[in-house]
Amino acid sequence: MPDFDKREKILLGILLIMAIFTVCITYYAFFKPSSEIVLDLQEEQDKAPLEDDETFVEEKEKIIVHVAGAVKSPGVYTLEEGDRVKDALDVAGGVIPEADLESLNLAMKVHDEDKLYVPKTGEITDTSDSSTGQSIAGISSKDDGKININTASEAELTQLPGIGPVTAQKIIDYRENNGKFSSVEDIKNVSGIGDKKFEQIKDKIKTR
Incomplete structure (x- = not known):
């Protein structure tokens, strides 16, 4: 091994320090930024699903419903497609103590342009006013x-020729599971209603 004097040892020490410093600078310049870029890309990927979720939030269609009868605040209200009779009563402030809730199906869906009438206890509930289209107990359909x-309702559907309680319930089940009938011809998709029965009822039904 060479025998270095004191001056040479100092010079070698300085060169060694400079070499270490150069290596550190090189590492920071070429490797450290790459790591930061990878982290930035990962953060963007983590944020992306949240942004996508916000973009595809689907708004429900608005419907207009008239609530009348034994409720605290009768009037016309805006609901969302798929809301039930109970939801309509809630937005009308709820029912008054005299209301006959037994005559209503609180789970029935309401639709745009429906009129929901809540009768009082003892009020006749098995007839309807065809001149106003008001169903005395429930949702207007005529x-x-x-x-x-x-x-x-089932009671109203059974007023159609050839439609009994069983078929009426099938009609209700069909629209609950598949959505509104787009045309009167769609009722033939209900089990038990063929061309012959459709001819009997086609002029007595509508979809709006």
Whole structure:
């Protein structure tokens, strides 16, 4: 091993320090920024799903419903597609003590342009006013003599020729599971209603 004097040892020490410093600078310049870029990209990827979720939030369609009868605040209210009779009563402030809730199906869906009438206890509930389209107990489905198959109750559907309670319930089940009937012809998709029965009822039904 070479024998270095004191001056040479000092010079070698300085060169060694400079070499270490150069290596550190090189590492920071070429490797450290790459790591930061990777971290930045990872952060952007983590944020992306949240932004996508916000972008695809689907707003429900608004519907207008008239609530009348034995409620605290009768009037016309805006609800969302898929809301039930109970929701309509809630926005009307709830019912008054005299209300006959037994005559209503609180789980029934309401639709745009429906009129929901809440009778008082003892009020007649098995007839309807065809001149106003008001169903005494429940949702209006008649205004021109035709029955709206998208909103009619079982009792109203059984007023149609050839439609008994079983078939009426099938109609209700069909629209609950598949959505509104787009046309009167769609009622033929209900089990038990063929061309012959449709001919009997086609002029007595509507979808709006």
